[in-house]
Amino acid sequence: MRGQLRRLMALAGPVYAELLSGVVASVIGTLWVAGLGGAAVAAVTLAGTVENVLLGLALVVGSGASVRLSHALGAGDRAQAAHTVRAAWWLCAAGSAALAVPGFLLRDRLAGAFLDGEAAAHAAGYFTVALPAFALFFGQLVADELFKGSGDTRTPMRIALLSNALLLLLDPLFILGPGPLPALGVPGAALALALSRAIALTATLRLRRRAGRQPRTTGDTGDTGDTGRAAVEAVRILRAGAPFGLDFTARMAVGAAQLALVAGFGVAAVAGYGLGYRVLLIVTMAFYALRQAAAIEAARLAGARDGAALRILRRATGRLAGLIGAVSAALSATLAGPLAALFTEDRAVAGQAVGFLHAAALYLVPYALVVALGGVHQAAGAGRPLVVSVLLGLGAQLGASAALSGPLGVSGVWLGPAVGATVQLALLVALTWDGRRRGVCQGGAHGTHFGRAADSAPARR
Numbered sequence: 001m002r003g004q005l006r007r008l009m010a011l012a013g014p015v016y017a018e019l020l021s022g023v024v025a026s027v028i029g030t031l032w033v034a035g036l037g038g039a040a041v042a043a044v045t046l047a048g049t050v051e052n053v054l055l056g057l058a059l060v061v062g063s064g065a066s067v068r069l070s071h072a073l074g075a076g077d078r079a080q081a082a083h084t085v086r087a088a089w090w091l092c093a094a095g096s097a098a099l100a101v102p103g104f105l106l107r108d109r110l111a112g113a114f115l116d117g118e119a120a121a122h123a124a125g126y127f128t129v130a131l132p133a134f135a136l137f138f139g140q141l142v143a144d145e146l147f148k149g150s151g152d153t154r155t156p157m158r159i160a161l162l163s164n165a166l167l168l169l170l171d172p173l174f175i176l177g178p179g180p181l182p183a184l185g186v187p188g189a190a191l192a193l194a195l196s197r198a199i200a201l202t203a204t205l206r207l208r209r210r211a212g213r214q215p216r217t218t219g220d221t222g223d224t225g226d227t228g229r230a231a232v233e234a235v236r237i238l239r240a241g242a243p244f245g246l247d248f249t250a251r252m253a254v255g256a257a258q259l260a261l262v263a264g265f266g267v268a269a270v271a272g273y274g275l276g277y278r279v280l281l282i283v284t285m286a287f288y289a290l291r292q293a294a295a296i297e298a299a300r301l302a303g304a305r306d307g308a309a310l311r312i313l314r315r316a317t318g319r320l321a322g323l324i325g326a327v328s329a330a331l332s333a334t335l336a337g338p339l340a341a342l343f344t345e346d347r348a349v350a351g352q353a354v355g356f357l358h359a360a361a362l363y364l365v366p367y368a369l370v371v372a373l374g375g376v377h378q379a380a381g382a383g384r385p386l387v388v389s390v391l392l393g394l395g396a397q398l399g400a401s402a403a404l405s406g407p408l409g410v411s412g413v414w415l416g417p418a419v420g421a422t423v424q425l426a427l428l429v430a431l432t433w434d435g436r437r438r439g440v441c442q443g444g445a446h447g448t449h450f451g452r453a454a455d456s457a458p459a460r461r
Contacts (some may be wrong), residue, residue, distance in 0.1 A: 004297070004309075004316035011293035012286075014157035015148075019285040025164035026280065032171045033189055040186050043122035046114050047130060047190070049256075051137075054099055056249035058138050061091045062145035066292075067299045067379050067409035068233070069149030074303025080233075085146060087234035092142045096135035103131040110345030122186040129187050133194035136201055143204045148296055153344035154206060163200035170196055246389050247374070254394045258416065261401055264410055265410040272346075272352025279339050279353075280360055283328040287368045291319055291375035298379035317372050333361035352410065366421040370428055377432055385431035393424030403405025 026048070033044045065088035072080035103110065104127070112124035140163075144156035170192035177183030184191060262273045294317045301309045336357035340350040370393070374386045397420025404412025 001312055001315055004313050005177070005320060006155065007130075007297060008290065008293050008316060009314075009318055011151070011153050011296055013290040015292045016286050016289035018153075018157040018160040019289055020282065021160050021164040023272055023278075023285060025167045025283050028062050028168060029171050029189060032175050032364060033186065034414075036175070036185055039119040040122050041119070042119040043111075043186050044189060045128055046111070046119075046123050049252075050103075050110070050127075051096075051130070051134075052252050053249070054103075054134060054137075055141075056252065057099065058141050059248055060238055060241035060245035061088060061095055061138075062141040062241065063244035063295070064237035064239070065091075065142060066145035066149035066296060067240050068237055069076040069146060070151070070296050070299035070336075070379070071303035073150060074300035075305075077303075082127045083230045084149075085235040086230045087141050087237055088146060090230065091234050091237060092138050093135075097139045099133050099138075100134040103127065103134070107131060125185075125187040126190045129190035129194055133190070133197065133332065136194060136197040139198055140204065141206070141401075142203045143201065148292065150379070151296065153293070159200050159204050159207075162203060163196045166196035166199055167192060168179065184367060243378050244388045246387055250391060250394055254420075257398055258401060258413070261398075261405060261413050262410065264405075265413070268346070268348035269352050269410050271346070271349040272340075272354075275340065275344060275349065276336075276353040276356035276360065276433055279357065280332070283324075283331070283364070284367070284371075286324050286328070287321065287371040290317065290324065290368075290372045293375075294372055295375035295379035298376045302380045310376075312374065314376050317376050318369060318421075321368045321372035325365035329361040329364040330367065332357045332364060355411055356414050359418065362415070363418035363421040366425040370421060370424045373428060377428070382432050385428060389424045389427035389431060389443075391426055393420045393422075394422040396420050 012333070030041070030044065033040050063175075065084060069081055069084045069088075070171035072084055088141060108120075109125045112119045114120075115123055119257050124338050140159070144159065147153070147155045171189060172178065173181055174184050174188030174192040175186075177188070255258065259270070294313065297313055298310060301313060337353040338359065339348075340353040344350050370389070374390070377383070397416045399416075400414025400419035401413045404415050406412065408415070
């Protein structure tokens with residue numbers, strides 16, 4: 001148990017730093033744009049929402065490739081690892097073209113569907129740069145996940161720190177144009193993001209070659225011409241990553257619906273919700289870091305068909321997630337007031353943020369458990385229970401938020417996530433109970449389609 005805990009923390013620590021650096025860079029970038037006015041902020045907010053939707057689709061490829069690569073290496077199957085890497089890059093190229101080209105051609109319509117006037121023009125200008133550059137984002141995601149699939153979470157962390165440091169430097173230069181530099185405004189924000197990602201991806205590919213990772217992870221087994229197996233592997237990657245992508249996309253959609261409910265209670269409620277949500281990102285990123293670490297380790301053990309170690313991993317993940325969730329809940333409950341005061345002097349907004357953070361203390365523990373244990377079950381082949389529990393739990397969250405908002409006002413909306421997270425956890429435990437008793441997919445009979453064992457070879461979900 002202690003060995004698994006140390007392994008999880010060693011893998012999750014760099015992932016958390018990686019995720020947190022992105023949050024910090026995003027917040028600071030928004031502050032630069034905020035100086036251009038409300039229309040510019042609205043445009044960048046829309047752009048961020050669109051990228052989150054595209055991220056959900058890219059996660060299908062990235063997370064699927066990471067899980068299958070870890071499974072293949074755990075099984076000692078270097079040829080399968082080669083096919084996984086090759087298929088991941090094929091899917092990256094195809095996915096980038098399929099998402100970026102139509103998005104670029106329809107950028108004006110996309111902006112006009114949500115905004116009008118100056119804000120729509122700003123958004124279209126942002127999309128003109130950002131959508132063609134989406135291939136850089138997709139490529140970096142796939143490269144990072146391949147590193148993680150081989151057990152290396154430190155290199156993606158270093159690259160993320162580099163990319164976000166560059167973004168912090170380039171944002172004011174391109175957005176505001178100090179000195180002789182032209183002020184590009186909102187398109188400048190997109191250009192800064194694209195350039196930082198281009199430099200980071202170049203550095204990533206150079207690191208892979210310099211460290212000799214490419215020969216090891218692609219296998220170089222002499223079987224590189226077998227495109228048929230790589231094509232089959234591409235389908236397996238999509239099946240393996242689909243639950244992760246569905247999970248993320250569903251949570252983004254419910255978050256938007258939750259915001260719509262909050263908007264009915266006025267601007268102060270929306271502002272307080274936004275403030276509290278950003279504070280929570282700092283702690284919830286730890287849940288997702290643990291999820292990635294648990295998924296990497298679970299896939300490796302599933303590849304090795306080590307059912308006993310998988311059971312230990314599940315218990316270690318649950319204990320660590322419970323501890324992180326409990327600490328997060330305690331901080332949310334006790335520090336809500338001081339944290340709100342750091343961000344705003346508006347008493348109405350601060351009061352709403354405090355109410356939100358107090359309610360959040362009720363759902364952080366079950367939420368942490370669902371997120372982290374979901375990584376174990378998905379990587380070990382139990383993807384269908386994860387998807388079912390998340391979708392039904394999120395439905396319960398929206399239903400509870402709407403129902404409780406009548407008698408309790410906005411406080412009822414704040415309580416909805418606690419109901420949803422509790423339902424998700426109860427369903428996940430119930431739906432995976434038989435697999436838990438038998439040892440999480442029976443020690444590595446790793447399915448590739450929502451928990452169904454579909455690989456006869458030692459490949460992973």
